[in-house]
Amino acid sequence: MSVKLTFLGGVGTVTGSKYLLEKDGTRVLVDCGLFQGYKQLRLKNWAPLPVDPKTIDAVILTHAHLDHSGYLPLLVRNGFKGPVVCTRATRDLCAILLPDSGFLQEKDAEFANRHGFSKHRPALPLYTKKDAEVSLDRFRPVDFDDVHEMLGAFSVTFRKAGHILGAAIVELTWGGTRIVFSGDLGRYGDATMFDPSPIREADYLLVESTYGNRRHENLDAEDILAEAITKTARRGGTVVIPSFAVGRAQSLLFHIQSLKEDGRIPDLPIFLDSPMAVSASNIYGKHPDDHRLTAEECDWSNGAAHYVADVEESKDLDRNRMPKVIVSASGMATGGRVLHHLKHYAPDHRNMILFAGFQAGGTRGAAITSGAASVRIHGSDVPIRAEVGNLHMLSAHADADEIMRWLGNFERPPKMTYITHGEPDAADALRYRIESELDWPCWLPDYREDVELE
Incomplete structure (x- = not known):
C-alpha cells in the first residue's frame, strides 16, 4: 500500500505548513503551523482542521517558527494525544514561542475588547497561553542525525537545515519509501548558522520556495x-x-x-x-x-x-x-x-x-x-x-541559487518534487528552474490536494 500525502498548508503561501501522511491506518502530521498574512489565510486557523486531531498519531516538526509550529496548542486542545518529535533546540524554542503566541493572542483580544475595534463581541484568542503550555507536554526531543523508529511503522532522521537554531531537514522512511521535507533551508556561509546538510537521495521531495524567484543582494x-x-x-x-x-x-x-x-x-x-x-x-x-x-x-x-x-x-x-x-x-x-x-x-x-x-x-x-x-x-x-x-x-532563507545548490547534492532525481512554502510566483519560478536545469519532474500542489506516493 502506498503512502498518502495531503497538503493541509504551506502551499500557495509561505505560512500554515502542515503535511499529512497516511498509511495502514497510521496518520502523521509533518509540521503544524499557523496561517499568517492575508485575512482569508488567517481564517483557516479558525476553521476545523480537515482531519480530526484525535486520529493523528504523531507530529514531526522541522523547526520552531510559528508558521511551522504555531497550530500545535489548538491541535492538542482539540484532542491530539500523540508525541511531537523534533530536535532539542526546537523543543526549547517552542517552550517560549508557543506560550508567547498564546499570551499575545489573549492580549490582542483583550485590547480589541477594551477599545471596541473588533467586529466580534467579544473578540477571543485562537488559543491561550495555558493551551500552549499544555501542548508542551507532548514534545519528545531527539538528536540530529540519529535514526528514530516511530510507532512501529516508519523511521525519521533530522539533518541540520541552518535557518534557525534547531531547524531540520526531515528524512522519513515508510515501507521502503523515502520522503524528504526540506523544512526551511538556511543560507550558505551564514555568520551564525551552519550550512544546510546535503541530502543524497529521496523517492519524494518537498522543497520550500520562499525565495524561489529571487537572489539575495550581494551586499555586506x-x-x-x-x-x-x-x-x-x-x-x-x-x-x-x-x-x-x-x-x-x-x-x-x-x-x-x-x-x-x-x-x-x-x-x-x-x-x-x-x-x-x-x-x-x-x-x-x-x-x-x-x-x-x-x-x-x-x-x-x-x-x-x-x-x-x-x-x-x-x-x-x-x-x-x-x-x-x-x-x-x-x-x-x-x-x-x-x-x-x-x-x-x-x-x-x-x-x-x-x-x-x-x-x-x-x-x-x-x-x-x-x-x-x-x-x-x-x-x-x-x-x-x-x-x-x-x-x-x-534573510534566514536560502535564495533561488542556494536552493538549486542544495538540490545539486542529490545523486538521483526524486520520483516527484513538490514545490511548497512559497508565494505562487516564487513557487512557479523554482519549478521552472528545477525542470529546466535538473530535468526533474515537479508539481505545485493545491491546498487540501492529496497524492499517492508509490
Whole structure:
C-alpha cells in the first residue's frame, strides 16, 4: 500500500505548513503551523482542521517558527494525544514561542475588547497561553542525525537545515519509501548558522520556495546596517527594526556588536525589546553544537544591547527622544511590542523602519515595504513618513541559487518534487528552474490536494 500525502498548508503561501501522511491506518502530521498574512489565510486557523486531531498519531516538526509550529496548542486542545518529535533546540524554542503566541493572542483580544475595534463581541484568542503550555507536554526531543523508529511503522532522521537554531531537514522512511521535507533551508556561509546538510537521495521531495524567484543582494549586511544607523542618528532619529524573535534578532545583534567593536556606528543605545527574543538568545548557549557562535558571542547583553525587561520600560523607549536602535518583534509587524513603536516612530521622517527579511503578503511589513502611505494598527491608520528599508541579505532563507545548490547534492532525481512554502510566483519560478536545469519532474500542489506516493 502506498503512502498518502495531503497538503493541509504551506502551499500557495509561505505560512500554515502542515503535511499529512497516511498509511495502514497510521496518520502523521509533518509540521503544524499557523496561517499568517492575508485575512482569508488567517481564517483557516479558525476553521476545523480537515482531519480530526484525535486520529493523528504523531507530529514531526522541522523547526520552531510559528508558521511551522504555531497550530500545535489548538491541535492538542482539540484532542491530539500523540508525541511531537523534533530536535532539542526546537523543543526549547517552542517552550517560549508557543506560550508567547498564546499570551499575545489573549492580549490582542483583550485590547480589541477594551477599545471596541473588533467586529466580534467579544473578540477571543485562537488559543491561550495555558493551551500552549499544555501542548508542551507532548514534545519528545531527539538528536540530529540519529535514526528514530516511530510507532512501529516508519523511521525519521533530522539533518541540520541552518535557518534557525534547531531547524531540520526531515528524512522519513515508510515501507521502503523515502520522503524528504526540506523544512526551511538556511543560507550558505551564514555568520551564525551552519550550512544546510546535503541530502543524497529521496523517492519524494518537498522543497520550500520562499525565495524561489529571487537572489539575495550581494551586499555586506554590516555595511548597510552601519549606513542606516549612522545617517538616522545624525538626523536625530531612531531606527526601529521589526525582527523575528528567533534567529533574526540574534543575527542582528551579532552584526551590531561587530559594528560597535569596530567603531563603525555611533555610540548610541541598542535595545532588544522582545521578551521572546531575549529568552531565545539565552537558549543559544545551551546548544553550542547547533551554531557557529562562541559562548562569548552568544551573550549579546554584554555590550551589544540592553535587554528591555517589562512593558513600562518598553513604553519609556517611545517617550525617550534620544537617537537609538530598537530591535523588537514581530518581524512582519503582525503583533507584539513593535506595533507600539511603529505607531510612535513611523509618522516622523527623521526615523527609519528597517525590516530584516521576507514579508509575507497581507502583513503590515509587506504593506510598509511596498510603499504604503499608512497602515492600520490597533484600529487607527498610522502614517508612514519614516524612511523604510529592508535587509534582504539577512534573510534566514536560502535564495533561488542556494536552493538549486542544495538540490545539486542529490545523486538521483526524486520520483516527484513538490514545490511548497512559497508565494505562487516564487513557487512557479523554482519549478521552472528545477525542470529546466535538473530535468526533474515537479508539481505545485493545491491546498487540501492529496497524492499517492508509490
